[in-house]
Amino acid sequence: MSPETKLKVAKLSDLTIGQLAAKYEKLFGEKCRSRNRRYVHRRIAWKLQADDEGGLSEQAILRATVVAGESLIRLTPPKSRKSKKDESKVPEKWDSRLPSPGNLIERQYKGQTLHVLVLTEGFEYDGEHYKSLTAVARAITGTHCSGFYFFKLGQAK
Template sequence: MTKEDPVYARVAALKIKTPTELREIWRDLMGTEPPPFTRRYLETRLSYRIQELAYGGLKPETRKRLEELAEKWDGDNSAKRRIRHDLKPIAGTRLIREWQGEEYVVTVTSDGYEWQGRPYQSLSAIARAITGTRWNGPVFFGLNNYRKRK
């Protein structure tokens, strides 16, 4: 894509569009209502779509291979595919948190977490069980700095 390319110009123009204009472009290009996400999200997805329409999308073989890999790693669980595994600590990691004078130890497993011998899907569920109130699990267990370093 060169600066003389009209596709380049369309992608570059997204930066100066208002959020309302971006949502209108989304409706035109995607044929759906835009999701309630950030401007950056809309810009990146629209940029890809503009290029996809101009130059073509993924080859059928590539799509098939990606689906095979997703099936291999996540089975038929599409919700599991959306989990950001790069933000989760390595399996076997022990998370230790002191709360109201008591120490709590959670072990990271390959498919979630374990606390007091019970499996959990999220740290938030464990934090809620410990405190009795809603907490963001990664915040409760002090993983903010871990995420920022990534």
């Protein structure tokens, strides 16, 4: 890169975003749609370097055009798919600290990984049905313990 181009690129750091946008519009001949200073700065620096050194070769431009023509370009984002988890109905008075019914709660305890299935009416652990998470924690530990505290649910991380 020539010393003149290096000086031009260095001077870009002193410009405001408005001045960078104006320079972008002048160099590229199109409206600057971004207000991200770093992005606009990099695009202008690239253009100055490309103009100084000749830019891409004809062969590279031709190859890029062919590749772009073969690629599938999506103009709109895909429609969101509803998963089975979304389809399960959550009761009206559902505790927000709990995952929706059908999900598993996992916890490491004394070297074992515990899995508790969340049901619409209670919980299932080790093949048995429990009315509350506290009852599950009591069955595991043998002492009274808050189920939410034991499974670390609803706590600030």
